[in-house]
Amino acid sequence: MTIVPSETGQSVDGRGSNARGQSYVLEAIGASVIVLAAVVFALQATAVTPLSVSTANQHIQTQERVTADTVLEHAARNGTLQGAVLHWNPDNRTFWDASAEGYLGRHPDNGFGQVLNRTFGRSNVATNVHVVSVGPSGTSNTQMIYQGIPSESAVTATHTLVLLDEDNLTAPGYEQHTLNESNATDSFYVRDTMTNHSVYTVVEVRLTVWRK
């Protein structure tokens, strides 16, 4: 073993310096690996953040579903929902002042449509409304309002109504027309599913809402 004096005057062992240097490098590498692993773990562990699309969507969806439920409940309580279901032109076999596919891109000009306008018209929320019924010939799904294809975050609220034989249509000029009379001429979009009793049928109004 050759002892070579260092510039500082201290004697240095060459092989020992080499070994210490290697251990220093290994320690540095080990430290950096641990720090890197910790950073990667930290980034992977935060699965849910305020910026996460799923969390923001969930809150918005819940809010929209509650709003849609409230709109339907309010309309059912004041009779405008039933009025909208019966806002039918038996001669044209369409909803009043609507196309064969319902009200396209707009809300009907009745109490229910006004509620939809007030609630969703100004908040950039689109709505589709369908009237569904199940009878002897299967399920019938009648489109009342169509404003587009719902997005993935769309929510649907439903409300069930009973229609009676003696209920009158609400379309202008047809207020004396009962469902019984419409059924006799097959001019209403749902048939009488409970003949010989006062109940005409049961329908479900489905309101789908989503942000445009």
Added chain:
Amino acid sequence: MAEVSPGERAQLILVGGIVVAFALVAIAMLLNSALYTENLATRGIGPEADRAGDLASFAERGGTRVLVTENSVEYESWTAALFNGTVSVAGMGELAEPLRFSQNGGLSTIAVNGTRRGAGLVQTNGSRNFTSEGSTGDPGNWTLAETAGIRAFRTTVNQSGPSLATDPSRAFTIRVQGTDGGEWSARIYANGSDVEVNASGTVCRSDQQTPTINWTGGTLGSCDFPFGVTESGTSLTGPYTVSFANGSRAGGTYELFVSNESVDDVHDENVAEPGSDASPRWYHAVYSISLDVEYEEGAVTYRTRMRVAPDEPDETRPEP
């Protein structure tokens, strides 16, 4: 900075790195816990619970509409009245079942648990006064029924018919007396060209020619008054006796439904029989229906029992 040897510096770097690593992990876990807790706390049950509520609301509203329609049919027997009322309400529930299942996969049941017999008392001749139709007793002062329950009591006064009294003490009066001696009363009389109603001390007025007074609802237009309580505000104790006084001092139409447990509840000696066109008359009806409502969808199971008795005030509800 303190002087450290190269060896110590490396170890410092290592320890420092480990401390930073642990700090990052701790922050990540704290942040994750807080966000996930907030996410769980604000997560709703889902639409299943809303649909269960919708079913209950449908049972109540739909059952009410069906019962009101059935009670407008003047059945001549309780068998017919109860049968048709039950079948219609039950049928309404059966129609909802496939709708729920096909659209949402939910299992719903609306079943009739029980019915209570009732009687409808009506006067449909609007030009007639409010006297009895019977040939015995005082036609102007007569008893309509002695009953455990009263609901849907309405009067439409026709000012073009019999003249209204201008003196409230001589006015047409409706009385509902309880078994404890308490009494609710209402007088209808003219005040100028207006119709005025004094119900247990509360006065309401209408300027319509044929105003409709909702007794059990306690309204005349936008004016509210109490029903089924004394002037001091004490509730009556049933069964109740419903009677008219000074029936010749007002005219129009009226209807009310009373709970009828025995053949003597309605004083049928004072009114025409079911099936008659005469006024006033009585007919067989359903006073109330009890429903069992059940809904299952996913993790939500909902059961409730409800009673449907349209326009029945708490004050004159029959004892169970």
